[in-house]
Amino acid sequence: MANAAEFLQEDLADGGQILRLSGSFTIALIGDIDGRLRDLSADVRKIDLSAVEHMDTVGAWLVHRTAKTSGAEIVGAGKDASRLLQAVSGADQTDIPPRPHPPSFERFLAEVGHSVIISFTTLLQFLGFVGQVVKACFILAMNPGRFRWHAVVQHFDMVGVRALGIIGLMSFLIGIVIAQQGAVQLRQFGAEVFTINLIGRLTFRELGILMTAIMVAGRSGSAFAAQIGTMKITEEIDAMRTIGVVPAEALVVPRVIAAVMMMPLLGVYASLMAIIGGGLLCWIVLEIPPATFVQRLREVTPMTDFWIGMIKAPVFGAIIAMAGCFQGMQVRGNAEQVGLKTTAAVVQAIFLVIVLDAFFAIFFSEIGWN
Amino acid sequence: MDQPNIISVQGLCNSFGEQIIHQDLNLEVRRGEILGVVGGSGTGKSVLMRSIIGLQEPVAGKIRVFDEGMIGKEEDEASDVRRRWGVLFQGGALFSTLTVAENVQVPLREFYPDFSKALLDEIAHYKIYLSGLPADAAHKFPSELSGGMRKRAGLARALAIDPELLFLDEPTAGLDPISAANFDNLTRDLKETLGLTVFLITHDLDTLYAICDRVAVIADKKVIAVGAIEELLAIDHPWINEYFSGPRGRAARRGHDKHNNPQPHLHQPGRS
Numbered sequence: 001m002a003n004a005a006e007f008l009q010e011d012l013a014d015g016g017q018i019l020r021l022s023g024s025f026t027i028a029l030i031g032d033i034d035g036r037l038r039d040l041s042a043d044v045r046k047i048d049l050s051a052v053e054h055m056d057t058v059g060a061w062l063v064h065r066t067a068k069t070s071g072a073e074i075v076g077a078g079k080d081a082s083r084l085l086q087a088v089s090g091a092d093q094t095d096i097p098p099r100p101h102p103p104s105f106e107r108f109l110a111e112v113g114h115s116v117i118i119s120f121t122t123l124l125q126f127l128g129f130v131g132q133v134v135k136a137c138f139i140l141a142m143n144p145g146r147f148r149w150h151a152v153v154q155h156f157d158m159v160g161v162r163a164l165g166i167i168g169l170m171s172f173l174i175g176i177v178i179a180q181q182g183a184v185q186l187r188q189f190g191a192e193v194f195t196i197n198l199i200g201r202l203t204f205r206e207l208g209i210l211m212t213a214i215m216v217a218g219r220s221g222s223a224f225a226a227q228i229g230t231m232k233i234t235e236e237i238d239a240m241r242t243i244g245v246v247p248a249e250a251l252v253v254p255r256v257i258a259a260v261m262m263m264p265l266l267g268v269y270a271s272l273m274a275i276i277g278g279g280l281l282c283w284i285v286l287e288i289p290p291a292t293f294v295q296r297l298r299e300v301t302p303m304t305d306f307w308i309g310m311i312k313a314p315v316f317g318a319i320i321a322m323a324g325c326f327q328g329m330q331v332r333g334n335a336e337q338v339g340l341k342t343t344a345a346v347v348q349a350i351f352l353v354i355v356l357d358a359f360f361a362i363f364f365s366e367i368g369w370n
Numbered sequence: 371m372d373q374p375n376i377i378s379v380q381g382l383c384n385s386f387g388e389q390i391i392h393q394d395l396n397l398e399v400r401r402g403e404i405l406g407v408v409g410g411s412g413t414g415k416s417v418l419m420r421s422i423i424g425l426q427e428p429v430a431g432k433i434r435v436f437d438e439g440m441i442g443k444e445e446d447e448a449s450d451v452r453r454r455w456g457v458l459f460q461g462g463a464l465f466s467t468l469t470v471a472e473n474v475q476v477p478l479r480e481f482y483p484d485f486s487k488a489l490l491d492e493i494a495h496y497k498i499y500l501s502g503l504p505a506d507a508a509h510k511f512p513s514e515l516s517g518g519m520r521k522r523a524g525l526a527r528a529l530a531i532d533p534e535l536l537f538l539d540e541p542t543a544g545l546d547p548i549s550a551a552n553f554d555n556l557t558r559d560l561k562e563t564l565g566l567t568v569f570l571i572t573h574d575l576d577t578l579y580a581i582c583d584r585v586a587v588i589a590d591k592k593v594i595a596v597g598a599i600e601e602l603l604a605i606d607h608p609w610i611n612e613y614f615s616g617p618r619g620r621a622a623r624r625g626h627d628k629h630n631n632p633q634p635h636l637h638q639p640g641r642s
Contacts, residue, residue: 026532027482027531027532028453028482032484034485034486034489035486038488056532056564057496057497057500057529057532057564058493058532061492061493061496065492080563080565083562083563084563084564087500087559087563088496088499088500090499091495091496091499091500332513333466333511333513334466334467334511334512334513335466336466336467
């Protein structure tokens with residue numbers, strides 16, 4: 001095994017010192033030599049390499065750096081060592097410009113300004129994106145031959161059919177929770193029977209659709225962003241453009257249509273599952289038989305509740321799909337961006353859905369659909 | 371040194387499902403040589419490299435690198451071998467969230483955690499210089515580099531820990547001829563300066579003629595011939611004949627001869 005790198009300082013006759021290096025000046029055996037050479041304070045005039053057994057570029061760099069900072073002369077370098085020294089010495093001529101590092105106050109201001117600009121440009125770009133999608137819809141309506149039915153059906157499957165299991169289970173459990181909490185609270189007033197009102201009105205009007213929207217945003221909105229973002233990185237979208245395929249037509253419209261059409265269906269399904277869950281709890285805990293439950297449900301739940309849900313669902317679907325596709329299109333550069341934009345798509349979609357839901361709630365109350 | 375063959379592959383078999391890639395493939399790479407590996411598309415050149423560096427589990431066979439068996443080794447095993455090799459992947463495979471300088475420092479930090487920040491910066495600096503990148507590329511992210519620069523940055527990272535063995539997967543593919551020639555010269559210089567052994571997968575005939583000491587030809591699921599190009603030319607195999615004696619092969623050979631013997635015509639009587 002080779003010896004570790006080592007050096008000795010010796011005084012020269014005419015003043016100054018000579019460094020006598022020995023052992024292997026290679027990356028694996030360099031040990032603490034770097035720090036010790038840096039800390040040298042003596043006036044080094046010469047560096048003797050004649051006892052060095054083996055050298056690689058790291059060793060050569062250390063010798064070169066020491067020689068340069070102290071102005072010492074290198075002696076006793078063999079053929080390989082001189083070649084290595086020559087190779088690394090070129091790196092001096094090109095100094096790395098230091099990375100710009102402004103003071104933290106300036107950086108803070110710059111970051112605030114940067115985010116404001118980003119927010120506004122993103123808003124503008126989103127409007128532009130919505131415009132593109134609407135335009136693409138019109139063009140497709142004029143030329144139905146260009147419409148990609150196959151893609152739409154595929155997305156029906158992804159957004160709708162494959163979500164049935166998880167959305168059904170989630171809604172069923174939420175129905176149980178609503179019924180259970182309602183029963184506990186209403187029992188204090190002896191009004192357990194109103195649990196049915198709570199289940200019927202809440203699921204059709206609000207929770208069925210809202211929970212479905214959140215689940216679809218998490219399942220499909222994120223998938224849209226990731227799919228389109230990856231296609232962006234692998235230049236598939238650029239390839240489409242050069243062939244004359246409009247990405248908004250080929251990628252965005254099928255996804256938006258699939259989400260718009262699947263959301264109401266999933267919403268109804270989720271509401272039904274929640275009612276089944278709630279009914280089951282009423283039957284077991286409150287001892288209300290299913291027939292009575294259904295009859296009472298029909299009496300207390302107005303048809304408008306159903307229509308409110310059906311009006312909201314396609315709007316939510318469109319928002320989720322648009323946010324997902326838009327964020328996917330925003331991906332630039334590297335793989336990390338795909339993750340960031342996917343997260344942004346889900347957060348944005350859920351936020352917009354809840355804001356709009358609040359708006360719808362007030363709107364429908366005002367027009368008298370109580 | 372300790373052994374003449376740095377890599378030895380014996381009886382290697384690889385298959386993906388029904389499709390057999392390698393059957394009973396043997397190959398040896400000697401210390402200090404540049405071994406070029408050629409073969410048609412889909413003959414399993416990259417799979418061979420991936421098997422050697424432990425990314426692909428072969429169905430059968432023995433692979434020894436620096437006299438250590440590599441089959442079935444996990445990422446955290448065989449670190450003595452891993453710190454002696456560097457790998458350049460086809461697309462550079464740079465870590466996209468790190469700058470070029472940070473990319474170069476990743477293997478250094480992994481294998482030599484005691485190095486000071488200042489030394490890491492200095493090493494990254496001269497490696498970037500050695501790989502032929504401009505100094506201001508150090509703080510750029512891979513997405514800000516061109517394809518050729520990404521390859522050079524990948525080479526800088528592969529060379530970070532002063533490896534004895536370098537794997538290059540199509541280093542000159544996609545480069546312009548000038549960059550490709552520079553890359554060839556760089557590889558040869560590094561080999562001579564650092565005493566590297568290079569395992570080089572390539573389609574580039576100019577590279578083969580310019581820098582390879584020996585060439586291994588993969589066809590029919592095995593290495594059908596290994597040797598200097600002159601020796602390969604003497605072999606009668608349809609793929610080898612077509613490869614080296616096709617129009618591109620002949621052009622590369624002419625270019626090589628001209629390069630070595632700049633005025634061949636003057637010695638031929640009756641041509642002026």
